[in-house]
Amino acid sequence: MVRRALTRLADFQGWFGAAGLAMIASLVVIAVIFRYWIQAPLAWAEELSKLTLMIVVYFGTGAVAFHGQMLRADIFGEFLPKKWLHYREIALEATMAFMFGLLAVQVFIFANNIRAFGQVTAALEIPQWTIVGLFSIGIALLTIMHVYRLYALVRGYDLPKPPSDDKPIVDDAFIDDAALDEVGPAEAQLGPVPR
DSSP states (O other): OOHHHHHHHHHHHHHHHHHEEEEHHHHHHHHIIIIIIIIIHHHHHHHHHHHHHHHHHHHHHHHHHHTTTOOOSSSSSSTTHHHHHHHHHHHHHHHHHHHHEEEEEEHHHHHHHGGGGBBBOTTOOBBHHHHHHHHHHHHHHHHHHHHHHHHHHHOOOOOOOTTTTSSSOOGGGGSSSSHHSSSOHHHHHHHHOOO
16 A cells, blocks of 8 residues: 555656656746747746756655665675675665655755745745755655665565666667677677777
8 A cells, every 4th residue: 555655656756757847848948939039038937947947856856766766886786695685775775764864854944944034036036945845845755765665675575666677778689699799799789899
C-alpha cells in the first residue's frame, strides 16, 4: 500500500516536472517574442520561469530518488566483496535520508525565520519565504523516498526500477560482431579512430 502510494507520488512528480518544463519553454518563447519582435519586454516572464524551474527541481528529486537514479560516484563497488554491496546500499540510503531530513528541517526553520522580514520577489512580489518553504517540502519528499528505499533494503523488498530500464541504450542488432573481434568496441560502433 505504501509502495503504491509512493509510486503514484513519484509518477505525479515526473508528470509535474514535464509540465513545468513545458511551461518554462513556453515562457521563454513568449518572452523572446515580446522582447525582440514586439519591443515590449515582460519583466515577470523570466522570474516566473526561474521560479518554475526551482519548483520542478525541488519536487522532481523525490521521483529520481524513488527510482534510485540519483547521481553518485561508486568508488567502493569494485573493491568490496559482493556480499557487502547490500550493506553499502543500506549505509548509503541511511546517510542520504539523514542528511536530507536534516536539510529539510533546517530549511523549514530558515523559511519560518525569513517570514518576519517580508521580502518579496522583484516582478511578481511573491513572498520569499514561500519559495524557501517549497524547497523545504521538496527536500522532505526526497527524504521520504530515501526512507522508503532504506526500509525496502533492510526488509529485503524489491526496489523500484526506473521506468526506462526495459530498453537497452545501444541496440545490439546494429553492432557488427565480426568488426568487433578485429577492432575495439568504440571503433566497431563509430568507425575507424584517427591515429
